[in-house]
Amino acid sequence: MNNDIIINIEDVAKTYQMGAETVHALRSVSLQIRKNEYIAIMGPSGSGKSTMMNIVGCLDTPTKGTYLFENENVATMNDNELADIRNRKIGFVFQTFNLLARASTLKNVELPLVYAGVKKDERQQRAFAALESVGLQDRTHHKPNELSGGQRQRVAIARALVTKPSIILADEPTGNLDSKTGVEIMRLFGELWKNGNTVILVTHEEDIARHAHRIVRIRDGMIESDTINPSPAEV
Amino acid sequence: MMGISEYFESARIAYQAIIANKTRAFLTSLGIVIGIFFVIMMGWFLDGLDNAFDKTINAIGTDMLYVDKWSWGGSDDWRSVQKRKPISYQQALEASKKMTTAELVAPHASKWGGKITYQGNTLGSVSIVGVTAPFVNTPIGNLKEGRFFSETEDVHSVEVVILGYKVANAFFPDRSPLGEIMRINGRKFLVIGVVNKRGTIITDFIDNQVFIPIQTFMGMFGTARRGVQIAVKAGSQELLDEVREETRVIARQVRNLQPGEEDDFTINESQMFRDEISTLRLYVWGIGIGLTGLSFFVGIIGIMNIMFVSVTERTKEIGIRKALGAKNRSIMWQFLVESSTLCLFGAFIGFLLCATVIFAITSAFPDVDFLTPYVPLHLLFIASIVSIIVGIFAGLIPAYRASRLDPVEALRYE
Numbered sequence: 130m131n132n133d134i135i136i137n138i139e140d141v142a143k144t145y146q147m148g149a150e151t152v153h154a155l156r157s158v159s160l161q162i163r164k165n166e167y168i169a170i171m172g173p174s175g176s177g178k179s180t181m182m183n184i185v186g187c188l189d190t191p192t193k194g195t196y197l198f199e200n201e202n203v204a205t206m207n208d209n210e211l212a213d214i215r216n217r218k219i220g221f222v223f224q225t226f227n228l229l230a231r232a233s234t235l236k237n238v239e240l241p242l243v244y245a246g247v248k249k250d251e252r253q254q255r256a257f258a259a260l261e262s263v264g265l266q267d268r269t270h271h272k273p274n275e276l277s278g279g280q281r282q283r284v285a286i287a288r289a290l291v292t293k294p295s296i297i298l299a300d301e302p303t304g305n306l307d308s309k310t311g312v313e314i315m316r317l318f319g320e321l322w323k324n325g326n327t328v329i330l331v332t333h334e335e336d337i338a339r340h341a342h343r344i345v346r347i348r349d350g351m352i353e354s355d356t357i358n359p360s361p362a363e364v
Numbered sequence: 365m366m367g368i369s370e371y372f373e374s375a376r377i378a379y380q381a382i383i384a385n386k387t388r389a390f391l392t393s394l395g396i397v398i399g400i401f402f403v404i405m406m407g408w409f410l411d412g413l414d415n416a417f418d419k420t421i422n423a424i425g426t427d428m429l430y431v432d433k434w435s436w437g438g439s440d441d442w443r444s445v446q447k448r449k450p451i452s453y454q455q456a457l458e459a460s461k462k463m464t465t466a467e468l469v470a471p472h473a474s475k476w477g478g479k480i481t482y483q484g485n486t487l488g489s490v491s492i493v494g495v496t497a498p499f500v501n502t503p504i505g506n507l508k509e510g511r512f513f514s515e516t517e518d519v520h521s522v523e524v525v526i527l528g529y530k531v532a533n534a535f536f537p538d539r540s541p542l543g544e545i546m547r548i549n550g551r552k553f554l555v556i557g558v559v560n561k562r563g564t565i566i567t568d569f570i571d572n573q574v575f576i577p578i579q580t581f582m583g584m585f586g587t588a589r590r591g592v593q594i595a596v597k598a599g600s601q602e603l604l605d606e607v608r609e610e611t612r613v614i615a616r617q618v619r620n621l622q623p624g625e626e627d628d629f630t631i632n633e634s635q636m637f638r639d640e641i642s643t644l645r646l647y648v649w650g651i652g653i654g655l656t657g658l659s660f661f662v663g664i665i666g667i668m669n670i671m672f673v674s675v676t677e678r679t680k681e682i683g684i685r686k687a688l689g690a691k692n693r694s695i696m697w698q699f700l701v702e703s704s705t706l707c708l709f710g711a712f713i714g715f716l717l718c719a720t721v722i723f724a725i726t727s728a729f730p731d732v733d734f735l736t737p738y739v740p741l742h743l744l745f746i747a748s749i750v751s752i753i754v755g756i757f758a759g760l761i762p763a764y765r766a767s768r769l770d771p772v773e774a775l776r777y778e
């Protein structure tokens with residue numbers, strides 16, 4: 130076993146019961162991800178990408194199979210333990226940004242630190258530093274609806290970064306952005322990777338996926354292919 | 365452990381939620397507003413009642429016994445009480461002579477519905493009380509101004525009168541009645557004194573009295589059918605048991621009772637009012653608790669309802685918070701803080717309402733001196749605690765539901 134492996138998924142399945150019908154969102158997936166990888170997960174709509182991201186991100190637990198996150202078995206964890214892992218180890222970036230509308234940029238970025246129990250002064254410093262790293266240091270008191278889409282996504286990235294997590298999970302992070310803004314966001318992910326972060330992003334755009342170093346394709350809840358990108362695009 | 369930063373985060377969210385929806389917050393906390401209003405008004409009124417009670421007790425005298433055919437309390441059987449023979453003046457005199465432990469024994473007789481006239485103005489339904497000179501030393505005979513009559517004046521049936529507070533106030537609101545001539549049931553009397561105010565709103569009839577020498581009284585009204593009462597002053601509360609015992613023995617003697625025969629008199633004392641008051645207290649309590657309970661019930665339903673709405677509206681937010689690492693109990697806490705803040709907000713409006721109403725009542729009725737013109741501090745404290753508990757109670761189910769939301773489902777919610 131390689132200690133570099135932070136995510137180790139073995140024969141994981143996820144089913145949903147819709148009345149009499151059983152929906153197989155994931156049939157059987159095995160996947161290992163090492164530290165500082167840059168992975169794109171691709172596949173048609175409904176293939177199970179989000180389901181897999183939710184499991185990887187400890188938002189959800191598999192119906193079947195084992196999932197070791199940094200060698201700890203996530204499949205058997207309770208709500209509190211999962212919340213703790215999400216708080217300390219995982220940074221989420223969503224397609225729809227998912228910022229709190231009533232809170233300022235700074236407060237939004239502070240939020241994970243609130244749940245980590247970090248004191249106010251340190252929290253503000255760290256949140257400010259994270260905003261600085263995405264170039265939004267002069268927007269700290271704006272509300273989300275006073276920002277452009279690209280700026281909102283950068284706030285979300287700052288929020289994902291602020292706890293210094295082991296991995297950044299992004300589910301269609303450019304899905305709601307125009308291509309020029311999308312490229313800016315992709316530049317941020319590239320920087321994160323260069324700084325030693327592990328980045329996993331879901332996308333169905335080849336243009337976006339070509340920035341990644343490894344591309345996993347999913348179809349009907351199964352892994353169709355898992356390939357190395359020989360020449361990742363630089364932004 | 366709930367971090368302090370999380371607490372402030374919850375309080376901040378609650379504050380924002382209320383500010384964002386002031387009207388809704390006000391309407392939903394209306395039940396709480398009214399509940400708190402009743403709690404405070406009830407407490408305030410009971411405080412006043414206790415106050416009035418203390419004043420009354422002091423006016424009657426905590427070391428006083430009143431031997432009478434009639435009983436103040438409701439404990440004696442009314443029929444047998446009615447059949448008792450009145451206590452005669454002779455019996456009262458005899459008892460006075462025999463008593464050794466009491467500081468003072470003062471027979472007196474009353475007539476209800478007396479008529480007092482001064483310069484063509486008449487005041488009806490005044491109690492005319494015939495008393496002896498030592499009566500000045502009972503709590504009832506406490507002089508505000510002037511003097512009491514002497515024993516000689518009593519013996520000679522002199523026509524002098526000491527006015528009760530209300531009578532004096534009715535005829536002479538802004539000057540002293542001393543030296544004036546008034547007619548009592550047609551007969552002329554010289555006013556020589558005024559006694560202190562004793563009554564409060566529920567007992568203010570006791571100030572509607574005048575005192576004349578008992579010999580004069582008997583000359584005017586007789587006592588044969590009416591009978592007299594005997595006021596016995598023990599001197600201190602510690603002596604009360606001893607004096608009561610002697611009073612009973614002597615009263616039985618002068619009434620010629622055989623061993624085994626029941627007492628045909630009652631020894632009344634201030635303690636008896638305590639029972640009456642505690643019944644009244646119980647009624648106020650019962651009504652107050654009923655109304656309060658009802659409004660809190662309505663209030664809880666309202667708050668619970670709005671909390672369910674709040675949870676639904678913020679499903680997505682809950683999902684986001686959970687994704688960022690909020691534990692179930694943090695979410696639960698957040699909504700409990702919100703519902704109790706909502707209730708506290710209601711309580712605050714309730715306070716303002718109470719303060720206004722209390723101020724209005726006490727301004728409109730300045731005579732009602734046993735009620736405080738402000739909201740007592742301990743009631744504010746109790747009401748705040750109650751509203752927070754009510755808030756937690758009302759928020760419990762919605763908060764629990766919020767805390768149990770599945771993060772993935774919550775994030776998908778639109």
Ligand SMILES: Nc1ncnc2c1ncn2[C@@H]1O[C@H](COP(=O)(O)OP(=O)(O)OP(=O)(O)O)[C@@H](O)[C@H]1O
Pocket residue numbers: 145146147152153154155172173174175176177178179180181333
């Ligand atoms: N909560 C749920 N209940 C029932 N079925 C579900 C649920 N969540 C997902 N599914 C089903 O599981 C399958 C995979 O869904 P998933 O969201 O993972 O797809 P996806 O690859 O992310 O698609 P898209 O590209 O459209 O986002 C779909 O058929 C979906 O209908």
Ligand SMILES: [Mg+2]
Pocket residue numbers: 178179180300
């Ligand atoms: Mg998806």
